Amino acid sequence: MKLKDQYPLSVYNSLPREKEFFKSINKDYVGMYVCGPTVYGSPHLGHARSAITFDIVFRYLKHLGYKVRYVRNITDVGHLEDEVAGAGEDKIVKKARLERLEPMEVVQTYTVMYHKSMDVLNVLRPSIEPTATAHIIEQIKIVEEILQNGYAYEVDGSVYFDMDKYTQDYKYGELSGKVLDDLISGSRNLEGQDKKKSAFDFALWKKANPEHLMQWDSPWGMGFPGWHLECTAMSSKYLGLPFDIHGGGMDLQFPHHEGEIAQSFGYCGCKPVNYWLHNNMVTLDGQKMAKSKGNFISLDEMFDGSHSLLEKAYSPMTIRFFMLQSHYRSPIDFSNEALKAAEKGYKKLMTALQTLSEIPHVKGEKDEKLDQEINQLCDEIYKSLSDDFHTALALAGLFELSSKIYSFYNKQASVSGISKETFQRLQTTFTEVIEDVLGLISEDGGGDGVLDGVMNLVINIREKARLNKDYALSDQIRDELATAGVKLKDEKGTTTYKLD
Helix, strand or coil, X not given: CCHHHHCCCEEEECCCCEEEECCCCECCEEEEEXXXXXXXXXXXXXXHHHHHHHHHHHHHHHHHCCEEEEEECEECCCCEEECCCCEEEEHHHHHHHHHCCCHHHHHHHHHHHHHHHHHHCXXXXXXXXXXXXXXXXXXXXXXXXXXXXXXXXXXXXXXEECXXXXXXXXXXXXXXXXXXXXXXXXXXXXXXXXXXXXXXXXXXXXXXXXXXXXXXXXXXXXXXXXXXXXXXXXXXXXXXXXXXXXXXEHHHHHHHHHHHHHHHHHHHCCCXXXXXXXXXXXXXXXXXXXXXXXXXXXXXXXXXXXXXXXXXXXXXXXXXXXXXXXXXXXXXXXXXXHHHHHHHHHHHHHHHXXXXXXXXCCCCCCCHHHHHHHHHHHHHHHHHHHECCCHHHHHHHHHHHHHHHHHHHCCCCCHHHCCHHHHHHHHHHHXXXXXXXXXXXXXXXXXXXXXXXXXXXXXXXXXXXXXXXXXXXXHHHHHHHHHCCEEEEEECCEEEEEEC
């Protein structure tokens, strides 16, 4: 039996606000679109939360046996300062103007930086990573279709979505629970807003001033696309309409994803997607961490410990483990204490993984209770992952399996008490869930390269000696390292080293 049939997947669909069993449009195939970064600044913890969330979705769907086309875009034009009103200056254009660069220099710099950070976090690259500027033709075509269907109008070179006409035929706000008044509450009196029929209408295509740095020719004159339009064009081109899963942060539900839904109905009279998945935010003192709020910690600052709020540097796998400790729909509040706990948990799990590889199975008298316990734990781990990708519960199950592994290693329980099939299942489940699904890998710390790798190995050997109550060997390792100028520090279950 295939894993996806053995452990049916259920997901929390943000549109009906309930958990539903997942059924793909095409059997064994999944199309997934996720809103990627707007590349005008350094990637931060908020970017990591979304990327890791949907990396887990991508990995687990593949692990279950689906063939997945994962599309994650790069927004390189059209994301304006006032997201609700769809007005103000383009964020990338503003960055380029302030730094006296070409907009594509800004895009290239921060796209490369984003990729580098995601790579060290072991976030898999998507199947397709389209950019908005490479799909202008597709966006213009969709605007033409929406105009032809009567859900848009053109004014002085700009094209706006006609919300009054749309709400005569369809409902607006079902995804976010917002009403039309929310479209104008908090928005500013910005250039071009007086040209719309209604303050509720949003731009599909904006007329560009002659000095605007990014603009393209269109049937309505020189201009640039609206932010919502870009995702409709790219998702529909590569996945069709409707497709299976659309992901993104909860902050994108309104107005961005509501705009995508409206455009899809206006374009082809159909919903864009069957399942909406939204990750919660990383917060700092209860406030969303974001570039626009100026309260973010960049990933580079996390890795080198240079931010004033950090007590130390944290490795990429510590950050990844930190994210996995919470369900993706729950907020994560930043704290050094939580990161230190994640560092400790990550190291313990990886030590258990290494220990498991060193335990041979010996045939002997079977312990039915122990055999059943291990199989049940393996089942619970998969049931947790198939219950809306609950990584926190899956980690809890892995730590319970770790206890069994250490019991075998320390001879507190006999590995011969479980069948060969159960032992192989333990090895397969523990290894594949940690590495293939959760994406946790061994790392050397990224500081002194080979030295870090050697020291991690020595620390793991010493940890196993202590677990095996071989305190003489443990002390010998510590003392000989000290003589060689390497000082070990044991603190709250975690061992670190520094050169004297």
